[in-house]
Amino acid sequence: MQGPSDETLIAYLDGELAGAERLAVAQALAEDDALRARAQRLNDSTRLIRAAYDAVLREPVPERLIAAARAKESDALIRRVVAQLGRWRDMMGERAWWIGAPAAASLAGIVLGAGLGYFVASQQGVTLAAQQAALNGNLTAANWLDNIAGYHKLFINAGPDDRQLMDVPADGNTDALRKAGQLPSDFHLPDLKPWGLAFQGARFLVVEGQPATQLFYTTDNQALGPLTVVVASSSKPDLAPTFDRRGDLNLLYWRHHGHEYALVGTADIGYLWNISNDIAWQLDAI
Amino acid sequence: MSASFNDQLVAVLPRLRRFARGLTGSAVEADDLVQAACERALARTHQFQAGTRFDSWMFRIVQTVWIDQLRARDSRRTENEDAALNVGSDESVRRVEARLALHEVQAAMNTLPAEQRVALLLVTVEGLSYKEAADVAEVPVGTIMSRLARARLALLVKLESGDALRGSSDDARTE
Numbered sequence: 001m002q003g004p005s006d007e008t009l010i011a012y013l014d015g016e017l018a019g020a021e022r023l024a025v026a027q028a029l030a031e032d033d034a035l036r037a038r039a040q041r042l043n044d045s046t047r048l049i050r051a052a053y054d055a056v057l058r059e060p061v062p063e064r065l066i067a068a069a070r071a072k073e074s075d076a077l078i079r080r081v082v083a084q085l086g087r088w089r090d091m092m093g094e095r096a097w098w099i100g101a102p103a104a105a106s107l108a109g110i111v112l113g114a115g116l117g118y119f120v121a122s123q124q125g126v127t128l129a130a131q132q133a134a135l136n137g138n139l140t141a142a143n144w145l146d147n148i149a150g151y152h153k154l155f156i157n158a159g160p161d162d163r164q165l166m167d168v169p170a171d172g173n174t175d176a177l178r179k180a181g182q183l184p185s186d187f188h189l190p191d192l193k194p195w196g197l198a199f200q201g202a203r204f205l206v207v208e209g210q211p212a213t214q215l216f217y218t219t220d221n222q223a224l225g226p227l228t229v230v231v232a233s234s235s236k237p238d239l240a241p242t243f244d245r246r247g248d249l250n251l252l253y254w255r256h257h258g259h260e261y262a263l264v265g266t267a268d269i270g271y272l273w274n275i276s277n278d279i280a281w282q283l284d285a286i
Numbered sequence: 287m288s289a290s291f292n293d294q295l296v297a298v299l300p301r302l303r304r305f306a307r308g309l310t311g312s313a314v315e316a317d318d319l320v321q322a323a324c325e326r327a328l329a330r331t332h333q334f335q336a337g338t339r340f341d342s343w344m345f346r347i348v349q350t351v352w353i354d355q356l357r358a359r360d361s362r363r364t365e366n367e368d369a370a371l372n373v374g375s376d377e378s379v380r381r382v383e384a385r386l387a388l389h390e391v392q393a394a395m396n397t398l399p400a401e402q403r404v405a406l407l408l409v410t411v412e413g414l415s416y417k418e419a420a421d422v423a424e425v426p427v428g429t430i431m432s433r434l435a436r437a438r439l440a441l442l443v444k445l446e447s448g449d450a451l452r453g454s455s456d457d458a459r460t461e
Contacts, residue, residue: 007435014409016416016431045442049410052391056304062317065303068324069295153318157355247314 003028003035013042064146145253145262147207148214149246152228152264155203155216166201166216189215190229190279196221197275207232212260227265229279234260241276243269252276291331294340295324301341301412302348308407309352311396319355323348342414346422349404356400394444402437405430410438 004012004025011017012025029036189199197217205212212232219226239255252272253262261279263272302323306316327334327347334343395403401423408419409430416434420427 006439007431010435010438011416011431014416014434041442041446042438045438045445046410048387048391048445049395049406049441052388052395053304053308053407053411055388056307057300059300059303061299061303065299065317065320065324066296068321068328069299070292071324071328150318150321154322157318157322157358 003032009035009039010042013039013046064143064150144208144260145244145246145251148212148228148230148262148264149249149251151203151205151207151214151230152249155214155228156226167204168202170199170201187231187283190282192217192227192275192278195219195275195278196224197227210234210260223267224271225266227263227267227275230260230262230264231283232260232262234258236260241273243272254280256280291334295327295344298341298344302344305345305407305412306348306352308392308395308411309348309400309403311392319348319352322355323351326351339418341412342418342422345408345412345414346424349422353400391441391445394441397444398437398440402433402440405433406437406441409434 003009008017008021008025012022017025029039192199196219198219200216200218202216203214205214207230210233212230215229215231217227217229234255235258236255238257239253239260241252241254244251244253248266249264250267250269250272251262251264252269253260254276255261261276261283263276263279265272267275299320302320303316306319306323307313310316310319323344327344330347334340395406398406404423405419408414408422409416414422416427416430419434420430423430425433
């Protein structure tokens with residue numbers, strides 16, 4: 001008698017068979033030692049596969065994920081999305097303003113995830129740890145860096161279609177960028193062409209409850225890699241350029257006259273240092 | 287969006303992390319993936335149908351985001367996370383061996399084709415039925431069945447060619 005196929009045997013072990021089919025496999029197992037041994041080996045491998053990932057369940061869930069999951073719509077967010085649509089209407093005219101809707105929707109998702117999310121998490125008392133983190137200035141600063149590093153990764157991971165949903169496209173004008181992003185009045189787009197970096201567009205974010213503008217640059221120079229420049233409002237005192245690291249990303253950030261600036265990328269710190277000097281000189285932010 | 291939506295999302299985070307860890311093979315990439323999936327879910331709460339399984343809906347989003355990322359870039363595995371073994375001097379040899387065996391399983395999982403890995407994680411690790419896994423992967427039940435069988439047999443061969451399966455299943459149960 002021909003035994004059950006591997007597919008059928010595995011389905012039986014997974015409890016997916018019923019009726020006559022299940023009885024047939026059970027009968028075959030009772031009569032065939034080799035089949036029974038094979039079933040045992042499959043069961044053993046199943047236990048190993050489950051055990052290999054069960055440790056993840058016992059790990060503490062990172063705060064940023066709890067914050068992302070706790071994010072929700074709020075009046076502030078709705079106002080922000082509506083304002084975003086209005087900006088698109090102003091920039092693109094009455095006929096084409098609706099094209100900005102996907103960008104606003106995308107913005108809403110990101111704002112929910114990282115900006116308001118952290119705030120809401122701390123307000124709703126997700127965990128004691130989350131509340132303590134919100135009260136701890138150092139951890140809050142660390143979270144700011146976590147967020148902008150995360151935004152950089154989202155940009156890198158986004159496909160070309162997503163990149164077309166920039167709040168301000170590569171050919172957007174600086175005035176719109178300055179007004180919409182609440183950037184310094186004397187802000188102008190840093191020209192990083194001497195570094196081989198081409199501006200790809202900008203997105204408006206809320207990071208740690210503060211508006212921020214993320215500028216994207218790409219290059220063919222693999223040693224340098226794509227770069228994000230973040231300009232955000234800040235009520236904190238000025239800070240000299242400071243290095244930090246998140247995963248494989250280097251970050252260089254500083255504060256000047258109510259604004260926080262950060263460079264994020266895989267470029268080595270020497271590159272970032274020189275580019276930051278260039279940007280600070282161009283923006284009079286040094 | 288109801289408050290319970292957030293509660294459900296928070297509650298399912300550990301399982302999303304486990305699923306994402308299995309997909310990406312990296313703790314860092316897995317958490318980035320889960321965060322991106324949360325953001326996408328929150329932007330599409332209206333697409334969730336009340337009365338259906340929330341975890342399945344989220345698994346589908348995680349899988350979709352992961353596939354989008356794979357398409358947008360070459361899948362790169364940045365680390366083998368040997369450090370995650372965290373082998374301390376106070377651990378018994380038996381426990382260390384068990385951890386190494388589990389690490390071997392994860393390494394073997396990472397060699398499977400993406401669609402087989404998804405099927406295996408959904409059914410064997412997450413405990414979804416074939417029908418539920420088919421809904422998440424948006425393929426027929428028969429396809430899940432065959433992908434799962436190919437994955438299980440391939441893993442069996444890989445593990446039996448190493449040491450993970452031989453005499454270690456008891457250790458695995460202690461994890």
